[in-house]
Amino acid sequence: MMNILRHLPAIHQLKAHARFSQIALKLQISEDVLTEWLHEQVDMIRNKIRNKELTDETLDRNKLMELIMDELEKKALRLYEDNLQRVINATGVVLHTNLGRARLSKQAINQITNIASSYSTLEYNLSTGKRGSRHDIVEDYLKQITGAEAAMVVNNNAAAVYLVLKAIATDKEVIVSRGELIEIGGSFRISEVMEESGATLVEVGTTNKTYASDFEKAITEDTALLMKVHKSNFSLVGFTKDVDTDDLVEIARKQHIPIYEDLGSGTLFNFKNEQIGTEPTVQEKIKTGIDIISFSGDKLLGGPQAGVIVGKKCFIDKMKKDQLARVLRVDKFTLAGLEGTLKSYLKGQEKQEIPTVRDIIEPRESVLEKANVFIEKMRSSDTGFVFSIDLGKSKVGGGTMPDVEIDTYVVKVKHNQYTSAELAEKLRYYKIPIIVRVKNEEVILDFRTVHGDELDVVIEAFLQMQ
C-alpha cells in the first residue's frame, strides 16, 4: 500500500501533464476550476489506496496520472450533460406531471426568448415613464377571456389556494364539503394548506353526500368563505351528492359571505364541445356569479407553471396587497409565457396554437397517420421487431379529467431478443430519451403526444437499435 501511495503525483506535476491543458481547452473550463477538481481527485485516489480499494501494485506514477486525468475528464464531461433534459413523451398522456405537464406554444416560447435576452417593461409604465406593476401584464387578457372583473397570477395553483385563504380567511372559518377534501400529487392537501394559512377548516357533509343545507347550517359569525374544490384526480361513483356552484352562490349571496372555487385545471377552452369530458370552463363558472376562482397555468390552459386567480375586484385587490403576494409572485419568464399563451385564446386560435388543446382534441385518425409513417419506415429495414397497430386510449393526465379516455391508435412493439422492460430502458437511454408505456410484455407507443420532428427522432432511435 505504501508503495502505491509513494507514486501519487503532486498537483504541480498533474498540471504540467499535457492532458490537463487539453481538457481545459477542449471543454472550455478554467484552469482554476480544474485545479480544484485535481485536488478532489487526488484525495479520492489517496483514500481508495488507504482503504485498500486500490491495491494494484503495478500502478506507477504514470499510470496514476492517467487514472487521475481519466477521472478529471469524466467529471468535466458530466458538465455537458444536463440534469433537466428534453424528452419525447410517447405515452399519450398529454399533461404528464413527471414530464413537465404542458409544453408551450411557439408564441409563448417566442415571447419568453424575446424577454429573456433584453430589458423589459416588467414594472415600467411607458406612458408615464414611471414605475408600473407586473400585475398589469396579463390582467386584461384574463379579464377579457374569462369575463371576470379582475385577475392576478402567482407561482402555481397551490400558491393561489394559499393566498386566497390567507388574504380572505385568516383567523376565520372556511366551510368545505368532506367529499372535496382532496390530496393531489406532490403532497398538496387542502386541509393542510388551510392550516398553514391560519384559516379554520369547517368540514360539512359526508364523504359521498353533501347538501346545500349542510353549508347553510354550518355558517356562523366567524365564517369568512365558502369553498368548493375540484376533485381533479378522482371521481365519486354510486350514491353521491355534490352541491353545485350555483346553489352555493345563492347561499353565499343570502348570507353575504364570499365563495371561492379551486378549479384545479380550469380550462378556458370548451372541451365539452369536442365531446371530451364534462369540465366546465372558467368563463361558465364566472357567469354563476362566483366571487373567486383559481386554477393552474400549466394544466389544461397549456401555459407555463402559474396559479391564476380571477374574480371580483374587491377580493383580488385585497390579495394583491397581501404581503404573501410578494412572496408568491411570478417572474418575467412566466408572465411572458402566459402572455404568449393567452393571446392565442383571445384570437380564438387555441385549437391551432396551444399544444395541450391540440393534442387532447387530435382525432385518432390523425394519430393513426403518424403511426403509419413510423411503421412504414420500420418495414424497410430488417430488424428483430414486431410491430402492430391497435385501437387504444390516451389520457389527459395532470390529475385532470380522470375519467376521460380519448380514443387513439397505438403501435405495439415486441422484440425477438429484448424484453419490453429492456426495450423501454434502451429508449430511455437514447440521446433524446423516449418515454413509453409498457403493458402486457409490450412496449406501447401513442403518437398523440409526439409531434412531427419528434417522430423522426423515434424512428431514428428504433433504426439504431437493430
Ligand SMILES: *Cc1c(COP(=O)(O)O)cnc(C)c1O
Ligand atoms: C393541480 C391542482 C392544484 C395544484 O395546482 P399546481 O398548479 O400544481 O400548484 C390545486 N388544486 C387542485 C384541485 C388541483 O387539481
